[in-house]
Amino acid sequence: MMNLSATHAVSVNPTTGEVVSSLPWASEREVDAAIALAAAGYRQWRQTPLADRADALRRIGAALRARGEEVAQMITLEMGKPIAQARGEVAKSANLCDWYLNTARRCWRRKLPWWKITRR
Incomplete structure (x- = not known):
């Protein structure tokens, strides 16, 4: 608060x-x-190439898992959220990184050209 x-x-x-x-x-x-x-x-x-973006997501998810308890404690301290809910929030965030990473890999395997397009 x-x-x-x-x-x-x-x-x-x-x-x-x-x-x-x-x-x-x-x-x-x-x-x-x-x-x-x-x-x-x-x-x-x-x-940034798609492979590098995917690697960044992988590293973020890994960091959330490695420091999950620390992040959950911070959420609880700052928001007053019960620790179990804070842990769930951290796990969900790490899982979302995995989901986006795997989605990017599926698109990359299909060799879709959309990631090469730069919008103006």
């Missing part, structure tokens, strides 16, 4: 009321820089 102030966003554990973290708001300049970086990253990602 977030408490908002003029200078900071404060994350509070909704179960205990304990402050989990406090982060200063970004300036307009910082927001603009973040948007520019995201746009540049998107343009780069669009040019």
Whole structure:
């Protein structure tokens, strides 16, 4: 749960009321820089070969599984979600990475040309 102030966003554990973290708001300049970086990253990602994208999904899924308990604890701390539900959320996210990875591989095996097309 977030408490908002003029200078900071404060994350509070909704179960205990304990402050989990406090982060200063970004300036307009910082927001603009973040948007520019995201746009540049998107343009780069669009040019990334399908095999590399698939490998990224594989690594993300593996990282979620390797650090699943840590991520689940963080979700519980920040959202007050029961730990069993948080673990399920992490597992579902890792499984979605697998699903998208396997879907990409099936498309790649069919040698569909769509991943070579760059939209303008």
